[in-house]
Structure formats: C-alpha cells, structure tokens
Amino acid sequence: MKRDFLAVEDWSRADVESLLSLAARVKRGEIDGGLERKVLAMVFLDPSLRTRTSFETGMFLHGGHAVVLEPGKGSWALETEDGVVMDRDTVEHVTEAARVLGRYADALAVRAFPRGSDWATARQDAILAQFARHCEKPVINLESSRRHPCQELADAFTLREQLGETRGKRFVLTWAWHPKALPSAVPVSAALAAARMGMDVTIAAPPGCDLDPEDVGCIEALASEAGGGSVTVDHDQAAAIEGADAVYAKSWGPVSLYGQPEAQRAWFDQHRTWRLTDGLMRSTRGGRGIAMHCLPVRRNVEIDDAVLDGPQSVVVDEAENRLHVQRALLLTMIGSRR
C-alpha cells in the first residue's frame, strides 16, 4: 500500500527520526543520486517560492525532475466537490487530475490553503484528501488548511541543529499582528515540531486567539510522547519570551472568526502591538535565543528588521533546511535506494 505524507504525525516516531538523520547526511553531501528517472508532479493551488524551488532543486540534485502545475493559470481550473454537475466554471475534476498525474509521475505534491467560510469544513482538507484518495502514487502535502509537514520537518531539523539537545529547552510560538488573517497550518506545525523534540512549548497569543483545540491536543500528545515536554498558553508576550531558547513568530487568525473578514479586522486591530522586536529577543536565554519564521515574513510587521538582520535569526537556515529534509523525504518515499 502506498504511504502518503499528509501530516508528520501520520508517520511513526522512528520513521520521522530516520528522515531527520537521512536529512543530516544529505546536508553533509553524503548522498548522491537515488531519484534517477523519477518524476514529481507538483500542483500549486496557492503561490510558493521556497516550496517550489526547494522541491525542484531537490529532485534535480538526485537525478529526478519536478513538473510544476498551477491549475487555473497554465492548467485547467479544478473542481473539488464530489458528485457535482460540472456545468459552471471548473473544467476538470480533481479526481481525474489525481488519477492522470499518478500515471505520469512517481509522486504528487499538492498545496491547497483553506477555502470557504467555514472552519469545520476547511479543516477537513478535502482537496488534499481527494488527491490522496484518487492518486495511486504517494501524495505529499505542501501546506493545507491544517498542516505544513515539510515545514515541520525543517523546523524540527533546525531546532536540533541550532540547539543540540532540545529536550527540556523552551520553545515559544508567538502570535504576531498581520494585515490579514492567515491560516494556522504553520503555527500548528511549528509547535508540533518543538513538541516532537521534547521541548517545553509556550503558545503566546492574545486572548481569543487560541489554535484549533484538536490541533492543540495533537501538540500535547506529541509532547507527552516525547517524554518531558509540555504545552502552555500565555497571553503575555514579553513574559512568555523571557528566557526562551527559540522564538517562532507567526500570525494566524482566531479559529472562531474564520471566514468573517470584518470581525477578524476588528479583533486584529486590538492587537497591533504584537511583533517580534529586538528587545524581546534580547530577553531570551542569555540574549542568544534563536528567532524562527517559515517565511515569507512581513518585515517590521511580524518581525523587526533588527531581528531578521541580526545574529539571532535562523530563518534563512530554516528555509535552507527545507531543501535537505525534502530530499530525505523524496529519497525515502520514491528513491531507488535509501
């Protein structure tokens, strides 16, 4: 049976550890080839810079090739509803796209941000699930409503690379103001990465901006499984960040206001001051805690220039690590050898 990569927690702890150690070998330049004659079809329903470039580069470096498709631009607009009479704007059903791409490629990778006005529906990641169900080849999640598992792998790898022993160290996921309400896939995935590493996770966010409860449960389960980890919510940004080993800044919209632009705007307007500043970073452990972000980042909105251009920022290493963990992922999923 094929094995998809839709969420890191779908894979066993041992398999994820294997991925991370293969990624380390890949980064050290120890692995050549392994993807000769392999094709990855990438379907972007939303924009990308790192994801596209790192996957395309990763496939190439090991002898393979990535095809990049953008439905609704160069390729046909996709229908995602099941059983629908397709007499409107969409030209091709995701069912056929998934089945056909599964015949051309060795794996399929899909980016689909949340759609629609209802979180209970959006969180089901229907588009990704349809691709996974109808494609006979393994499917990789390139960021869906609920998860960004490739970012999660890169974050876990970066925490270990930067902090060495992660167990018992303090990871703070801090909310940041942003001009529009963003999805929560990245903050959840970042917290999952830290929890997996056995860190003490603090989610710092204004009251009312908690993450999806089921996702928080998932973070807690992983922390507990890792042994010794913990998850705390804190509404005081400065207090949370003081003494932290790693600070991950990210904006997201309150789940309770999902799909309500005006209510979101009113709520966001109350919290304009949440931003990762140099002062906050100086309050981290020894003034040397690391600053993380998945990128793209809005400068001086989510994180100040002084942080991003300073010595505590590891955001570029984090982005680079996307390449290495994904090479490990591809070698594991479709490689001709391991």
Added chain:
Amino acid sequence: MKRDFLAVEDWSRADVESLLSLAARVKRGEIDGGLERKVLAMVFLDPSLRTRTSFETGMFLHGGHAVVLEPGKGSWALETEDGVVMDRDTVEHVTEAARVLGRYADALAVRAFPRGSDWATARQDAILAQFARHCEKPVINLESSRRHPCQELADAFTLREQLGETRGKRFVLTWAWHPKALPSAVPVSAALAAARMGMDVTIAAPPGCDLDPEDVGCIEALASEAGGGSVTVDHDQAAAIEGADAVYAKSWGPVSLYGQPEAQRAWFDQHRTWRLTDGLMRSTRGGRGIAMHCLPVRRNVEIDDAVLDGPQSVVVDEAENRLHVQRALLLTMIGSRR
C-alpha cells in the same frame, strides 16, 4: 527536409504503424535514453495539464528537457497576422518566436485553439502553420483548430490495447451537451483514430451538429484505406450506442454556428439530455464496451460519475497512453537512435 507532426494523416500509414509499435515498446519499458541533450520548446497559447506534464515527463525520461512558454503570461504576447503594422498590443511576431526557438530547441510544440469568429479562417490553423513555416526545426501540433494528433495517436493506441483486433468492431463518437461550444479537433481526431484502426465509425449527434464536411471526408478516406471500415451519422444516441465496442463522448459546437455565441446557446439548450450515462454504457456489446474521453471531462455533464468511476471507463489509460505515444513520437522525430 524537416518533417512536422501537424496531423497524423500527413504521415504515411507505415510510419504511423511504426510510431504505435515503438510506443508499445516504450510502454513495456524497453527503451532507455535517446533524447540526451535534446530540448523541446513548448508554446502554450491555451491551457494544458496532460499535454504539458506528459511531454515534460517524456523528454525527461529519455534524457532530454522541455521548456514551457506561455505567451501573454510569462513571455511576450504574440502577433499572428502577416504584414501587420505592430503598433497595438502584441509585442512579438510569431515569425521571430518560431525562428528563435528553432535555434534554441530541437523541436517546437504549439497549442493554439481556434480564434476569431469565422470558421473558414479558423480551420486554416494559421498560427500553427506560421510556426511550422518559420521554424527550421520540426513542429508538433499540441491541438489546433482542426486536429489533436497526439490525442489521436493515444486513442488509436488505446483502442488496440483495449480491443485487440479492432477491424470490424463498432466505434461510436457521441456528442454531449456542454456549457460552452467547444472546438472539434478532438472529436475529429478520435474518429480518425478509429477509422485508421479499421473500425465501423458512427457519429452520434443531434441534427445540425455534423462535423466539418472536409474532416468527415478525411475520416471516410482513412476508413476506406484501412479496408472494411465505414462512417455513419446517427441522430439517435441510444440506437447508435447499443452494441458498440467503444464509445467516445465529446462535446463540440456546430460548425455552422461557429463564432455565434447566442445562436450556439439556443441550439445547445435544445440538446441538454445528450450525456453518456451508465444505462447507455450497459447497452454496449455484452455490457462491456469501453468509455473514452480525452479529458478534461465535465462530470455529470458530458459523462456520469457512474461511468467514469466504473469498470468500463478507460479514460485514465487513454491519458497515460499520451505519455507513451509521445515518447515514441519524440524518439522518432528528434531521437539520437530509434
């Protein structure tokens, strides 16, 4: 002299047979390499999923590379009229694009659906002809006003693969309702494929939706040349499909109403019931006739879910076969060995 691939019938029967048997060897995995250091430049004036992915994959699998260009999006808007004073919106003439791409690439592939409001003009496939005339390298038609020859090869291959001996078997091209009037390149090419295979071809369509007479003449010529084949038109969908070995569903607009959106809409509204249903498919020979479509297909509009998701549908195999016949085509046209 270079040999283009603009229409299957431009090639000799023997050469087409060679293509199909090379495609069978390709599909069985018997052919490695052959396109090392070869470049295919693809120019898409219209969207694509299968065509782009299958050509890009095909080039890669044999060591080559496909460059994908989308004039008017990432590259310059193309002028197609000869002798024009280019002081309006178009930035580059197809003449220069064809000449220059012929210097960079080993072959050029072009998709250009019908344009303008006049069928007599559109059917001349001027854009494709200009590319072929001005490019010093072979040109491949990726679907023009009149033909979709790569689909035609895939259809011929699929008929043989699915039916074994095709001679004397019954092929029905059935019209289907669609929210907009589509070009007739695919239905003509599908009927040509069946005629070439020596099948008895029935074109089932509402009165007034006959195909271009010259194209029908071409189908008849091919059927007769194949020995034993025939071409019939039938206005009764159910009667036509009963006992068929293969049913190809496809919508197209009446040639007589080409370029007249309102008259088309009125005409289409009268024929909303033409759709390939499970009931129709059960009436095929032994209840086991195959259902074909070039994709993208509008579910429950052209073909019902029950057919597409059932055992009689070969639409995904048909799409897969695009890859194999095109690999054979590329190896034949620009390969360093056969």
Added chain:
Amino acid sequence: MKRDFLAVEDWSRADVESLLSLAARVKRGEIDGGLERKVLAMVFLDPSLRTRTSFETGMFLHGGHAVVLEPGKGSWALETEDGVVMDRDTVEHVTEAARVLGRYADALAVRAFPRGSDWATARQDAILAQFARHCEKPVINLESSRRHPCQELADAFTLREQLGETRGKRFVLTWAWHPKALPSAVPVSAALAAARMGMDVTIAAPPGCDLDPEDVGCIEALASEAGGGSVTVDHDQAAAIEGADAVYAKSWGPVSLYGQPEAQRAWFDQHRTWRLTDGLMRSTRGGRGIAMHCLPVRRNVEIDDAVLDGPQSVVVDEAENRLHVQRALLLTMIGSRR
C-alpha cells in the same frame, strides 16, 4: 569574494575577451558538461522569451538546471524598499528571497525593468542591487533599468562573427518610433558592445532623445579604451546610416521625459517616421551592412518586414548567440571546470 555579472564593464577587458572566446568554442560544440548538479534560480519581474529559454537550455545542455520564478504570479509579490513596514500588498522582502535562493541555487539571475516615475531613482537599479547585496551566490543581470549585459555580450559576439575585424568599422544605433516609451538598457548595452569592439559608434536619434549622459560617458570610455573607436550623435537618420557596417534599430524614451506618459506621447508623435526601412539598409556599406535588434521587435514599426525577412538581417543569429555567450558565462561563473 563572489563576482556578480551586473554590467559587462564591471569585468576586466581580458575577462570579457575570455568569455567571448569560450562562447566561440561553445558554439562550435567543443564544450560538454561543466554544470552538473548546478542550479540557476531565475527571478522574472518582467516577461521573457529568449532570456528564459536560452538560460534554461544552456543550463540543461551542460548538465545543470534552471528554476524559473515569477514573483506576483506563481510566487509571492516582492517588497523592494528597505526599512519599510510591510503592511500593504507585498508579501516577501527581496532580502529574504535573495538570501533563501542563495541557499538553494548556485547562482541567481534577475530581470527587473525600470519602475517608478523618477529616472534618477530608476537608474540606480535598486532591486538588482538588493539581490546582489543579499544573495551569497553570484547574481546575473537579465536586464535592469541601465543594462542588459547578456544582450551586450551577444551583440559583441555577433558583431565579431558577422564583420570579422570590427576595429574602425561603423556601427549605427538608430532610434525607432514605438507605441510606448521603452527603457534604454538595450540601446546603451548595444552601443557599449560596439564601442568595446573598437567600432566608430553613431547614435542616430531625434533631437531630445539622447541617452543618459553617464551612460554615454561609459560608451565613450570603452571606445577610447578599445583604441581608435569614437562616439558621435546624429539627428539625421539617413545620413547616419549611409555607409554603415552595422545598424542596430531600437526605440527608447527620452530620459528627460521618463515617467511622464503624456509628454512622452506628444514627443513620440513628432517622430513617427523613424523606422528601419529596406531603403535605409540599401544605403549601408556596399548595400550589405547588417541589421540588428535585440528582439522582440515590432514589425513595420521599428523595422520593416523587408529588412527582417531579407538577407541583411542578423537578428536571429543575434538571438541564437544569447545561448552561446550565456553558456560561456555560466561555465565561467559556476562551472566545475572551464
């Protein structure tokens, strides 16, 4: 320290000569490989056909791979101002894009035409400079406000290829009318190419359409450095072209009217007759002077059909030479051997 390729004159005369002679060997097919496992990330803020296809092909032919990114289309809209609070439309700062792509790729290539209404600002090429400053890998200019150095290399190569000994021969850059005011990077680069080859350069343009004075100074310096070259401005197109060895047609907007669309239009309307005609080409030396253009060219607006389709046009060779000089450039900048 890394060496960018932002302007040809940033490189020593000897290094440019090496590039041109490597390009000649590349064109003769003497150089295989050299870019294995190398990745070029290309960022297009403006459209391209030749640049994209020739770089993508060049990387492939030597074993490498080019990733093509179009910020604002498939990838995130880029912010280019420093220190800005990014609470508007742009999603990612060029700083992060440059840093991250420098981790994935071995070189970065950027196309950014002039932006904004102020020439004094536009001529600073801030976007390109930012990419160069923040990317740890070498950066190649794919056409900026001030320079198109890859075109300049191709033009120099083409002049030598077509004319043999270039020293002392006459090169005329003639202005042409165009429906919109174009940037001056190409005409400046073309004149630089001719000056570098030791030619006598005449810039033929209507009064008021002189190039940026600093750029003209740069052309003069190069002519003088080459020994024997000269630069003249002439407002009489026919007189300038008579007896020329090479005529380069190109439109550009007067620097003094940069960013003033209405004043530009009024000025352009006075000079509608400037166009490279067959009659003008017959007046070149022996009626055999060559006609050049960077392409895309507006037919019968900048250059007449009779010239472009006649024996004196070398525009397609010039475009082909883009491929060869860029292969030499890539081999020199990131090749594993020379």
